[in-house]
Amino acid sequence: MTTDKRVAILGAGAGGACAALELASRGFQVTLFERNSEAVAEASLVNEGKIHLGFIYAMDRSLRTARKMIDGALVFEDHLRRWVDFRAADAVSTPFLYGIHRDSLMGLEQLLAHYAACADYYRQRAAELGRDYLGMGTGFRFHPVPEAEYPVDLNPEFIPQLVATTEYAVDPRHVARCLRRGLQTAEGIEFRPGHTVTAIDPLKGNGYRVTVQHDGQERSESFPQVVNATWYRRLPLDRPLGIEPPGPWSHRYKFGNRVAVSLTRAQLPSITCVQGPFGDLVNFEANGFFLSWYPTGRTGMSLAESPPEWDAGYDRAQRMAVFHNSLGHWKQRCARLDELRFSDEDVDPVGGVIYALGTEDVDHVATRLHDRYDIGLQSRGGYHSVDTGKYTLAPLMGMAVADRVSGVA
Numbered sequence: 001m002t003t004d005k006r007v008a009i010l011g012a013g014a015g016g017a018c019a020a021l022e023l024a025s026r027g028f029q030v031t032l033f034e035r036n037s038e039a040v041a042e043a044s045l046v047n048e049g050k051i052h053l054g055f056i057y058a059m060d061r062s063l064r065t066a067r068k069m070i071d072g073a074l075v076f077e078d079h080l081r082r083w084v085d086f087r088a089a090d091a092v093s094t095p096f097l098y099g100i101h102r103d104s105l106m107g108l109e110q111l112l113a114h115y116a117a118c119a120d121y122y123r124q125r126a127a128e129l130g131r132d133y134l135g136m137g138t139g140f141r142f143h144p145v146p147e148a149e150y151p152v153d154l155n156p157e158f159i160p161q162l163v164a165t166t167e168y169a170v171d172p173r174h175v176a177r178c179l180r181r182g183l184q185t186a187e188g189i190e191f192r193p194g195h196t197v198t199a200i201d202p203l204k205g206n207g208y209r210v211t212v213q214h215d216g217q218e219r220s221e222s223f224p225q226v227v228n229a230t231w232y233r234r235l236p237l238d239r240p241l242g243i244e245p246p247g248p249w250s251h252r253y254k255f256g257n258r259v260a261v262s263l264t265r266a267q268l269p270s271i272t273c274v275q276g277p278f279g280d281l282v283n284f285e286a287n288g289f290f291l292s293w294y295p296t297g298r299t300g301m302s303l304a305e306s307p308p309e310w311d312a313g314y315d316r317a318q319r320m321a322v323f324h325n326s327l328g329h330w331k332q333r334c335a336r337l338d339e340l341r342f343s344d345e346d347v348d349p350v351g352g353v354i355y356a357l358g359t360e361d362v363d364h365v366a367t368r369l370h371d372r373y374d375i376g377l378q379s380r381g382g383y384h385s386v387d388t389g390k391y392t393l394a395p396l397m398g399m400a401v402a403d404r405v406s407g408v409a
């Protein structure tokens with residue numbers, strides 16, 4: 001193995017940022033290229049922040065996806081705390097309810113059996129690792145909620161069954177601020193915002209030439225090792241180096257609207273409707289709420305190597321139309337939304353691209369979008385491409401990248 005401890009990381013989302021912070025802590029000199037003017041500005045910012053315990057992945061009956069999520073969730077806070085000043089409790093949502101929606105692809109009994117299997121794995125892993133989910137001391141619990149005890153005006157006509165859980169989201173905007181501060185202050189990281197990587201070429205012997213566009217100019221630089229953490233923009237960089245996705249994939253553009261209005265715990269539930277193309281509400285209390293309704297908020301789907309530039313394609317009015325449409329659907333299911341007072345100025349109708357294996361949408365029983373275990377690292381020599389898979393897994397993946405680059409795994 002080379003003793004040259006320089007490494008280029010492409011992409012400063014949560015995956016690339018965690019890898020950079022861990023590698024710097026191991027004495028590597030990291031050059032972190034990011035096309036945006038700041039770090040953590042795409043999927044890792046606009047997502048819902050749910051730190052998955054496997055509940056949503058009931059359609060993967062092998063339990064591999066749920067196990068992967070639990071592995072990531074159990075180290076999420078501890079790993080972040082290695083690198084940045086972070087406490088999940090500072091930015092956590094209220095606990096999630098799972099609403100079994102009318103026309104769900106799975107019924108309550110099947111879902112409860114899946115949740116029980118997740119709880120068993122959680123207990124086993126938590127004991128092995130000596131770790132606790134988000135440092136919350138809540139463990140893994142769930143129980144069905146009778147209709148008479150439905151909170152905050154949830155409409156049983158649409159949501160005939162409900163399960164209370166101890167799953168949470170952590171405000172990704174808070175995590176983004178922590179990671180940005182960490183990248184600024186860590187020794188051994190040269191962060192280069194506004195740098196778009198356009199090509200990676202293997203050099204004769206060892207190493208790679210990284211070609212970057214910055215300020216209208218193209219420049220190249222050589223590194224012994226390169227990590228591609230550009231999420232849905234990985235494929236065109238990977239393929240010339242012989243790395244192919246493990247199966248047919250798709251890209252989806254999904255709105256993750258945020259509303260900056262301070263809420264109490266009782267004003268809005270955090271709820272995920274399952275199982276199929278439904279949506280989520282997340283109550284971050286003082287930090288506002290997240291709202292998405294899949295049938296109106298999943299506005300793009302592409303099977304191409306590079307999806308359209310969806311994000312640049314919407315003006316504010318179009319984005320607000322998607323938000324209001326999604327809000328309308330949610331109001332039918334949760335009348336309490338009608339009582340919340342906020343104006344259009346409080347709404348940030350952002351969205352992001354989701355890359356995943358599977359070519360048919362989530363309303364298909366057999367689509368691979370229901371599983372997320374076939375993710376992680378693919379390497380050719382000193383070139384490593386990382387599919388973060390989920391936000392939940394970013395710190396776990398950051399550590400896996402660091403192990404691979406430093407020759408541990």
Ligand SMILES: Cc1cc2nc3c(=O)[nH]c(=O)nc-3n(C[C@H](O)[C@H](O)[C@H](O)COP(=O)(O)OP(=O)(O)OC[C@H]3O[C@@H](n4cnc5c(N)ncnc54)[C@H](O)[C@@H]3O)c2cc1C
Pocket residue numbers: 010011012013014015016033034035036039040041042043044045046047048049050051052195196197198229230231232233254255256351352353354387388389390391392393394
């Ligand atoms: C609306 C929505 C909700 C979601 N909700 C959840 C959730 O609740 N829980 C969960 O676990 N997951 C969720 N996800 C998925 C999660 O957001 C992603 O899996 C995760 O954020 C991916 O992290 P990443 O660092 O790999 O990608 P990103 O955060 O997208 O980072 C990639 C970075 O690479 C940069 N980049 C790209 N190309 C180049 C280039 N050529 N040169 C330089 N830089 C480049 C980008 O600018 C970006 O900063 C959600 C996603 C969306 C869109």
